[in-house]
Structures are given as structure tokens and as C-alpha cells.
Amino acid sequence: MISMVVYIIFGMMGFLILMSLVWRFSKPHPCPVWLSWLVEFDNPFTRANRSAVIVENLNLQPGMKVLDAGCGPGRLTIPVAQKVGPQGEVVAMDIQLGMLDLVKKKAVNISNIQYLNAGLGEGKLSHNQFDRALLITVLGEIPDQGSALREIFDALKPSGMLSITETVFDPHFQKKEKVIPLTHEIGFKVKSIIGNRLAYTLLLEKI
Numbered sequence: 001m002i003s004m005v006v007y008i009i010f011g012m013m014g015f016l017i018l019m020s021l022v023w024r025f026s027k028p029h030p031c032p033v034w035l036s037w038l039v040e041f042d043n044p045f046t047r048a049n050r051s052a053v054i055v056e057n058l059n060l061q062p063g064m065k066v067l068d069a070g071c072g073p074g075r076l077t078i079p080v081a082q083k084v085g086p087q088g089e090v091v092a093m094d095i096q097l098g099m100l101d102l103v104k105k106k107a108v109n110i111s112n113i114q115y116l117n118a119g120l121g122e123g124k125l126s127h128n129q130f131d132r133a134l135l136i137t138v139l140g141e142i143p144d145q146g147s148a149l150r151e152i153f154d155a156l157k158p159s160g161m162l163s164i165t166e167t168v169f170d171p172h173f174q175k176k177e178k179v180i181p182l183t184h185e186i187g188f189k190v191k192s193i194i195g196n197r198l199a200y201t202l203l204l205e206k207i
């Protein structure tokens with residue numbers, strides 16, 4: 001009986017590792033809705049991608065307007081909406097309607113979230129409206145990263161901040177050595193970097 005349980009556990013681990021390898025080396029595509037539960041976990045081995053750390057690092061104030069781009073099931077959307085309060089607003093944007101439905105289910109008592117079912121880079125965001133933007137483990141799923149970052153840059157107010165988080169546990173992990181030059185090209189300036197080799201959060205300012 002015990003050996004069967006061990007076989008099942010190792011089989012499942014092998015399946016997950018295989019899937020993650022196939023995913024990492026195939027062309028970018030969005031994390032499927034049925035795997036959203038994986039996105040919800042705060043990984044115990046990393047700090048920089050924990051929701052509380054990301055939110056704290058944003059220096060949010062009541063009344064701010066925030067874009068959660070690639071919000072997924074709303075791991076960050078909900079605490080950010082609570083932090084900016086009823087005078088503030090969060091735009092939860094995702095290319096998959098199923099992810100927005102998951103956020104809506106969680107946000108039953110929260111009225112300051114707007115939902116936008118669109119892909120970054122499609123030009124759906126109007127300019128100079130956000131104080132903060134989040135791009136948390138999303139960048140690697142986007143084929144045209146330049147256009148996506150440009151759209152966020154334009155949608156931020158002058159001196160607005162973009163927070164980018166990446167973790168090696170995501171099959172679409174993007175190294176900061178690649179991400180930082182890309183953001184410089186668009187016009188962002190690095191304000192701070194927290195984390196380590198396993199996960200990092202970049203705070204970038206629109207200048």
C-alpha cells in the first residue's frame with residue numbers, strides 16, 4: 001500500500017516536471033484557467049513574489065488607480081483594491097475571461113474593481129491614467145513584450161510605477177538581465193530591486 005502511494009506521488013511529481021519543461025520550451029501562451037490554483041500559492045522558498053511583499057513595495061495610497069495586468073485569479077487584485085480603498089480603483093486586466101470570472105467570485109464585497117478582458121499590447125488602455133501597474137509573472141507569456149511594456153508605459157501617469165515580478169518556479173521565467181534593458185528602451189528607470197536568484201521584484205518609474 002505504502003509503495004503504491006510513493007509511486008503515485010513520484011508519478012505526479014514527474015508529470016508536473018515534464019509539463020513544466022514542455023511549457024518552458026514551447027512558444028509563449030497564457031497559463032490555463034484550470035491551473036489557476038497553482039498561481040494562488042505564496043511559494044515558501046521565495047519572498048519577492050509573495051503578495052504581501054509586492055503590495056508593500058508598491059507604496060500604495062488611498063485613492064490611487066492601479067492596473068493589475070495579467071491579473072489571473074486575482075491574487076494581487078484583491079489586496080490592492082483593499083489598500084487603495086473606495087476612492088481608489090483597480091483595473092483587473094486579463095486575456096482570459098475565465099480568470100476574470102475567478103476574480104469576480106472573490107470580489108463579492110469589493111466595488112472598486114473594473115474588469116478588462118483584453119491582451120496587453122492590443123492598445124485597449126487609454127494614456128496617463130494609472131498611478132501603479134503590476135505585471136506579476138506575466139511577461140513570459142506575452143509574445144510581443146515590447147508592445148506590452150510600451151502600452152503600460154503610456155497608460156501610467158508621469159512618475160507612475162510599474163512592478164514586475166518573476167520567479168524561476170514559473171515555466172515562463174524571465175531573467176532580470178533581459179527584462180531591465182527592455183524596460184530601459186521603453187523609458188522606465190529602475191527604482192529598486194528586491195529578491196534573489198529564485199525570484200525578484202523590480203520597481204520601475206515612468207520618467
Ligand SMILES: C[S@@+](CC[C@H](N)C(=O)[O-])C[C@H]1O[C@@H](n2cnc3c(N)ncnc32)[C@H](O)[C@@H]1O
Pocket residue numbers: 029030031039040069070071072073074075076093094095096099118119120121135136137138141142
Ligand atoms: C501566471 S498568471 C499570473 C497571475 C497573477 N498576476 C498572479 O501573480 O497571481 C499569468 C496571467 O497573465 C495572463 N496573460 C497572459 N498573456 C496576457 C496578455 N497578453 N495580456 C493580458 N493578460 C495576459 C494569463 O491569462 C494569466 O492569467
